Amino acid sequence: MKKAIGVFDSGxxxxxxxxxxxxxxxxxxxxxxxxxxRVPYGIKxxxxxxxxxxxxxxxxxxxNVKLICVACNxxxxxxxxxxKKNFRVPLVGVISPGAREAVYATRNxxxxxxxxxxxxKSRTYETExxxxxxxxxxxxVACPLFVPLVEEGWLEGGVVEEVARRYLEPLKxxxxxxxxxxxxxxxxxxxxxxxxxxxxxxxIDSAKQVAIExxxxxxxxxxxxxxGRPQHRFYVSDNPEWFSGLAKRFLGRxxxxxxxxxxx
Ligand code: DGL
Numbered sequence: 001m002k003k004a005i006g007v008f009d010s011g012x013x014x015x016x017x018x019x020x021x022x023x024x025x026x027x028x029x030x031x032x033x034x035x036x037x038r039v040p041y042g043i044k045x046x047x048x049x050x051x052x053x054x055x056x057x058x059x060x061x062x063x064n065v066k067l068i069c070v071a072c073n074x075x076x077x078x079x080x081x082x083x084k085k086n087f088r089v090p091l092v093g094v095i096s097p098g099a100r101e102a103v104y105a106t107r108n109x110x111x112x113x114x115x116x117x118x119x120x121k122s123r124t125y126e127t128e129x130x131x132x133x134x135x136x137x138x139x140x141v142a143c144p145l146f147v148p149l150v151e152e153g154w155l156e157g158g159v160v161e162e163v164a165r166r167y168l169e170p171l172k173x174x175x176x177x178x179x180x181x182x183x184x185x186x187x188x189x190x191x192x193x194x195x196x197x198x199x200x201x202x203x204i205d206s207a208k209q210v211a212i213e214x215x216x217x218x219x220x221x222x223x224x225x226x227x228g229r230p231q232h233r234f235y236v237s238d239n240p241e242w243f244s245g246l247a248k249r250f251l252g253r254x255x256x257x258x259x260x261x262x263x264x
Contacts (some may be wrong), residue, residue, distance in 0.1 A: 002228065004064065004066070005025070005028050005031070005065060005108070005218075006058070006063060006067065006068040006206060007021065007030060007031070007071050007073075008035065008067045008069075009033075009071040009075075009109040009184055009254060010035050010042075010052075010072050010075065011034045011036050012015060012036070012151070012250050013071070013185045014032065014072055015250035016034055016207050017094065017211070018071065018232075019222050019252050021211045022248070024212065024214075024231070025211065025214065025215055025218075025225075027224075028067055028225050029233075030232045031233045032238045033056055033057060033237075033261075034234070035052060035237050036236040036237055036238045036242065037237035037239075038052055040147060041118060042074045042119065043118065043144065044074075044122075044235060049074055049075055049079050049182075053075045053078075053079035054079075054083065061089065065089065066090075067089060067090045067092065067217060067218060068091050069092045071094045073094055073095065073115050073119045073183050074115065077095050077118070077125065078124075079096070081124060090217050094170075094206050094210050095206075097213050098204055098206030099180070100128075100169045101204050101206065101232055102129065102180050103132045103136065105178045106136065106178040108175065109133070109173055110137045110177055111178045111180065112139045112140070112171040112172060112180065113179075114140070114181065114182055115140075115142065115143070116142060116143075116144060116147065119142075119226065120140045120182075123140070125180060126138050137197055139174040143163075143167040145167075146189060147183065147256060149184050150188050151185070153249065155188055155189060161192060161196075162192060164192050168193065168196050172197065176201065178201065178202045179193070179201055179202070179203050184250075186205075188249065234259070235260075235261070236261070243256055
């Protein structure tokens with residue numbers, strides 16, 4: 001049987017990464033798991049995020065996957081550095097591809113990172129960036145209100161503008177020329193972030209680089225599907241209706257046949 005690419009996120013946000021995977025790997029089957037019973041991960045402790053991540057990986061392994069993409073920035077930054085060596089299946093997170101692209105893009109060696117509290121506290125982006133170039137100055141800011149605003153569909157207007165201005169102020173002061181959107185939800189706020197930060201600042205949305213990395217690994221391992229009619233399956237741990245309502249905004253098309261599973 002053809003093996004699929006497994007993807008998981010704390011909820012619906014990982015669909016921004018899935019969208020790129022579908023665009024760049026149109027022949028691949030994809031199994032997506034959104035842990036909607038336990039979202040958000042961004043405010044949970046590292047130990048809890050590690051436990052949830054292990055459970056999600058074990059669920060996906062039962063779905064016959066050949067690679068797992070950890071689409072959630074919080075899970076990638078808190079759990080992957082610890083877990084990577086414990087599984088035989090390739091685990092691809094979203095941190096390294098984003099960090100690499102940012103180091104490549106910066107001209108003044110000042111990079112900003114925004115993400116959930118968990119992602120920022122883990123300092124994983126800093127670690128990855130410093131390994132690539134120790135001279136780079138990094139300013140990292142947690143933006144916890146962005147996730148609920150995006151889920152409410154408040155992508156423009158006075159409230160989100162005020163919140164974004166406050167969060168982005170230290171990054172403007174630090175004169176970053178490159179800003180990593182270190183959370184699944186933030187690409188949807190690109191227009192407002194771009195307006196506040198200015199056109200000269202490069203916004204890094206790692207989804208595309210993640211898809212390129214997944215393709216490279218599958219190719220190296222001889223696991224790429226050359227043809228076939230791809231199947232995309234979607235599982236959640238709670239509330240498929242909520243997931244379905246938001247899915248179109250994140251994936252760019254509606255999602256049908258969402259199955260609720262009790263894996264947790
Ligand atoms: N998916 C999470 C991330 O990228 C955001 C939502 C959450 O806090 O669970 O960090």
